Amino acid sequence: MIDLILYYGTEIIFIRIDGGNITFHNSNFGVRGSTIEGLNLSYPGVLKEFPDLEDNPDWRHIAIKRFKDKINKMDNEDKIAEYLVKDLKMHGYVPKFKQKHGFRRELIK
Secondary structure (H helix, E strand, O other): EEEEEEEEOOOOHHHHEEEEEEEOOOOOOOOOEHHHHHOOOOOOHHHHHHHHHHOOOOHHHHHHHEEEHHHHHOOHHHHHHHHHHHHHHHHHOOOEEEEEEEOEEEOOO
C-alpha cells in the first residue's frame, strides 16, 4: 500500500494505492474517499490526455476506462504512484509526500 499527498491550491489531496485499487480523498469527500468514477473530470484536462475524445459525447466514460486499463497494465504500486504523480503534476498538482506501508514518509522531489 502506498499513500501520496499532493497539494492543489489550498486543497490537500490524499491518494491511496492498494494493489490495483486507487482511492482519492480531500476535504470535499470528508473521511470517505472516492474512486476514479466519483471524481469530477475536467473536459479540457481529458482532452490534453486524449485529444481524440473531443467530439465524443461519452468522453468521460471512455477516459475512465482508458485510465483503468493503463493502471491494470502496470506491474506494481510504485509504477502506479510514479504515473499518478507525473500525470497530476501536468495538471497543476504539487506532489509533497509518498509513504509505503510500514515505512517512513518521504518527500517527493
